[in-house]
Amino acid sequence: MKSETDQFWNHRAKTEQEIAKVNIADTVQRDHELQFILKNLHPSMRMIEIGCGNGYVSQQLREKVASLDSFDYAENMVERARKAYGETNNRFFHDSVLAPKNAGKDYDTGLCVRVLINLRDLEEQKLAVRNMANMLRPGGRLILIEGFKDGFETLSAARRAIGMPELAPAKINFYSYVRELMPEMLEHFVIEQTWHTGLFDFLTRVVYPQLAGADNAHEPGAFHQQIEPIVRANTLPDLAIYARLHGFALVRK
């Protein structure tokens, strides 16, 4: 049974015209994510992409690896991806991370970006982590970038302190705390690298609305482009507490 969130994505594949914005409106955030993803790829890799959306990222990944299998639970996303990009050293297919039937095994690397927040609850998120682990060879790597509740709370506190409304996560998404998902991750993986959007989120969710007015700061705009070099050049680990998204390079045990 498809959830409302599943239906949202299937619908969006048909309705958002701009190819770069089908799976995220904020292209600066996406480029920031890609920085972490691409540095972890190698031309010899056999790769699987979990929740590939309309294939916008897939077409960049396939140029960096030997082969790429990409799947999504939204049929319309898979169809749009195939139509837009075709299949070269890659294929697009329909599958669910909750009950994979068509995904292969023993991949060198897997990628999953902002997919778990679209599942129903923590139990489904844990199942997804387990299923992704089973797609990889021992020593293979999962690059996981996911939204968590922690950063929303910290950003909301920073906003409250200056009289700004709290930051509300999108209604279609389910967020867990990092500490809730971590035991399942550590059951199957060793954490090799971490990444976060703390600096980006503090600038776009606290500084930008303070400059532009909270009511005028819902959409990404020129401010996001202007801060892109700052975010690209600085990691600032202390700002991880403000991160809506955390990234992990996880090595399969």
Ligand SMILES: C[S@@+](CC[C@H](N)C(=O)[O-])C[C@H]1O[C@@H](n2cnc3c(N)ncnc32)[C@H](O)[C@@H]1O
């Ligand atoms: C926010 S989009 C991210 C897409 C892509 N990873 C990206 O970075 O552009 C989330 C995607 O996850 C897909 N998705 C949701 N539940 C899924 C599931 N159970 N199995 C596979 N994909 C799923 C949605 O259909 C949607 O295309």
